[in-house]
Ligand SMILES: C[C@](O)(CO)[C@H](O)COP(=O)(O)OP(=O)(O)OC[C@H]1O[C@@H](n2ccc(N)nc2=O)[C@H](O)[C@@H]1O
C-alpha cells in the first residue's frame with residue numbers, strides 16, 4: 648500500500664458581504680465581497696505514485712470523475728509542470744454542494760497546494776492561484792488562504808483582518824443556480840463601491856438575498872428561523888445561510904434546535920485558512 652499524506656483540509660468560505668456594483672458588457676458583474684474561512688470543511692488524503700495516473704475515491708455523487716475539480720486540478724498541475732508523477736486521492740466530503748460554501752473550489756485549491764508540495768514542484772503561490780483561476784473564480788482565495796476583500800469580478804484580492812466569531816451555518820438542502828440569480832431582472836446591481844468596505848460592518852449585506860428568497864422558499868424559511876437566534880445572512884448566491892454568534896455555546900444551542908429537515912454545523916471564522924496552517928506541517 649502506498650503511504651498517504653493525510654488530513655489536508657479544504658475549508659468552507661463564507662461571503663460576509665456580497666455587494667454588486669454593476670454589470671459589464673460581457674454579462675459578468677462587478678462586485679465587492681469579503682471572504683472568510685471557517686474551521687470546517689472537506690478532508691483530502693494523497694498518496695504519490697510514479698505511473699502518472701490520477702484517481703479519486705470515493706466518487707462525488709452526480710459529478711463525473713473527469714469533471715471533478717480535484718481531478719481537473721491535479722491534471723492541470725501535471726500539464727503545467729510536466730511531471731510524470733501521479734496520485735491516489737481520497738476525499739472525505741463533508742460540505743453540502745451548490746450551497747455557496749465553495750466546497751468544490753476549496754477541494755481544487757487544496758489539491759493544487761498539496762500536490763505542489765508532495766510532487767516537489769516548488770511552484771509559487773501566485774502561479775498556483777493563476778492556475779486555480781482557470782478552474783473557478785473562487786479558487787485563488789482558497790489557494791492564498793487569507794481572508795480577503797474581492798473586487799472587480801472577484802479576481803482582485805486584498806487580504807484583511809476582521810473579527811473571527813462563531814457561526815451556525817444552515818444548509819436548507821437545495822441547490823441555487825448562481826447563473827440564474829446573476830441573470831435575475833430584479834437582482835440589486837447598483838450598490839455603491841466602498842473604498843474600504845470591511846470598515847463599514849453595519850452596511851454588510853448580500854445583494855443576492857432578495858432574488859434568492861423570492862425564488863427559493865426553503866432559503867426564506869431557514870433565514871426566518873435563524874434570524875430569531877442571531878444576525879443572519881446568506882453566503883454567495885445561497886442556498887446556505889449563517890448566523891453570527893459571539894460564543895460557541897449559543898451557536899450550539901441554536902444548532903440543537905434546528906428543524907430536522909435542514910442540516911447545519913457550528914464553526915469558527917478564520918482569517919487564516921486551515922490549509923495554510925497545514926502546509927507548514929510535515
Ligand atoms: C459570487 C460568488 O458566489 C462569490 O463567492 C462566486 O464568485 C461564484 O462563483 P462560482 O459559483 O464558481 O460561479 P462562476 O462559475 O464563476 O459563475 C457562474 C455564473 O455567475 C455569473 N457571474 C459570476 C461572477 C460574477 N462576478 N458575475 C457574474 O455574473 C455568470 O453568469 C457566471 O456564468
Ligand SMILES: Nc1ncnc2c1ncn2[C@@H]1O[C@H](COP(=O)(O)OP(=O)(O)OP(=O)(O)O)[C@@H](O)[C@H]1O
Pocket residue numbers: 707709710714715716717743744745746747748749750751752753754755785825883884885
Ligand atoms: N470536488 C467537488 N466537490 C463539489 N462539487 C464539485 C466538485 N467537483 C466538481 N463539482 C461541481 O461543482 C458544483 C458546485 O459545487 P460547490 O460545492 O463548489 O458549490 P458552491 O458551494 O455553490 O460554490 P460557490 O460558492 O463557488 O458558488 C457542484 O454542483 C458540482 O457539480
